[in-house]
Amino acid sequence: MTPAPFGARLDDVVVRFGAQRRLTAEGSTIKDEGGTALDGVTLDLRPGVITGILGRNGAGKSTLLSLLAAFNRPTEGTVRVGAGDLLEEPWENPWVTANVQFVRESGDLMDDERVSETFKYYADLRPYWDADLAGRLLDTFEIQPRKKPTQLSRGKRSAVGATIGLAARAPLTILDEVYLGMDAPTRYAFYDEILADYAEHPRTILLSSHLVEEVERLFEDVVVLHRGRVLLAEPAEEMQSRGFSLTGPVAAVDELARGRRELHRQRLGATVQVTLEGAPDDGATAGARAAGVEIGSLPLQDLFVRLTQDGGSGASSTAAEAGTSAREGRR
Numbered sequence: 001m002t003p004a005p006f007g008a009r010l011d012d013v014v015v016r017f018g019a020q021r022r023l024t025a026e027g028s029t030i031k032d033e034g035g036t037a038l039d040g041v042t043l044d045l046r047p048g049v050i051t052g053i054l055g056r057n058g059a060g061k062s063t064l065l066s067l068l069a070a071f072n073r074p075t076e077g078t079v080r081v082g083a084g085d086l087l088e089e090p091w092e093n094p095w096v097t098a099n100v101q102f103v104r105e106s107g108d109l110m111d112d113e114r115v116s117e118t119f120k121y122y123a124d125l126r127p128y129w130d131a132d133l134a135g136r137l138l139d140t141f142e143i144q145p146r147k148k149p150t151q152l153s154r155g156k157r158s159a160v161g162a163t164i165g166l167a168a169r170a171p172l173t174i175l176d177e178v179y180l181g182m183d184a185p186t187r188y189a190f191y192d193e194i195l196a197d198y199a200e201h202p203r204t205i206l207l208s209s210h211l212v213e214e215v216e217r218l219f220e221d222v223v224v225l226h227r228g229r230v231l232l233a234e235p236a237e238e239m240q241s242r243g244f245s246l247t248g249p250v251a252a253v254d255e256l257a258r259g260r261r262e263l264h265r266q267r268l269g270a271t272v273q274v275t276l277e278g279a280p281d282d283g284a285t286a287g288a289r290a291a292g293v294e295i296g297s298l299p300l301q302d303l304f305v306r307l308t309q310d311g312g313s314g315a316s317s318t319a320a321e322a323g324t325s326a327r328e329g330r331r
């Protein structure tokens with residue numbers, strides 16, 4: 001049975017931390033100075049789609065995701081999660097926590113237990129747990145269920161976390177940088193498994209990643225956080241229409257790009273690829289065709305870098321404004 005996917009709504013959410021030491025996934029201790037991790041976040045997360053949660057280090061992604069899974073509470077504002085019109089605060093809410101699977105980069109695995117035992121625990125905890133899928137994914141990732149997490153490499157531990165995330169089939173599945181340590185073939189296998197299982201069992205998936213180029217094909221919606229604020233929240237398709245790329249001989253591309261804001265430039269011998277803000281007009285399209293220049297879609301990575309560069313002050317005001325109106329349009 002496929003349950004109704006969960007959506008979420010955050011209103012004016014602020015999260016402040018005091019200074020403290022914490023353990024990283026690699027086992028070292030780091031000191032957090034404390035401060036404001038989320039600074040007035042208002043956001044709708046649509047049910048039944050895969051949403052990419054992007055942001056530079058410390059942008060507030062994990063903090064935001066942990067609120068939805070009731071791992072944390074907002075200092076100010078409200079967080080609500082649920083299906084249809086029934087949205088409830090997650091904190092100490094068994095209905096929400098049973099239906100939200102949060103997989104963090106650490107995997108949250110039970111180090112002293114065999115993987116098979118951890119899976120039994122999740123089978124009891126998660127109403128929609130699919131043991132067959134869990135077993136099949138372990139085969140795909142070449143992990144023996146009798147091993148304990150301490151006997152596994154970093155990438156294999158991540159793969160166990162990824163397996164739990166998918167096999168839980170939770171109406172809200174949150175995958176927070178779960179690819180750490182996975183090699184490229186494993187990551188691509190993981191992305192394919194997400195898409196295949198999501199197609200058969202639609203649900204809401206939030207995926208945070210720094211590997212934007214790899215994961216952008218998965219996203220239907222994209223949220224960009226920067227310094228605790230939402231810079232942009234909109235369907236990936238709309239984001240694509242914010243720019244385009246031109247690839248071809250340098251002189252021809254430069255001519256077509258003149259007067260436009262450049263997001264990125266990459267030289268490949270005699271050929272150059274530039275990413276430009278805005279949409280190509282008819283003249284540019286005709287000119288490109290005549291000059292043998294290829295017009296392509298906007299790589300999300302280029303927009304992301306542009307939005308979040310210059311310490312945040314360089315974030316395009318038009319994009320920031322559009323992000324705000326996109327959110328307000330969904331109110």
Ligand SMILES: Nc1ncnc2c1ncn2[C@@H]1O[C@H](COP(=O)(O)OP(=O)(O)OP(=O)(O)O)[C@@H](O)[C@H]1O
Binds near residue numbers: 033
């Ligand atoms: N438990 C905590 N105590 C104190 N400060 C914290 C705590 N957790 C997060 N922070 C701080 O809140 C801010 C946002 O952190 P968060 O982990 O949400 O960012 P992130 O976008 O997930 O970063 P990354 O991509 O590096 O994982 C950072 O400045 C971080 O140092």
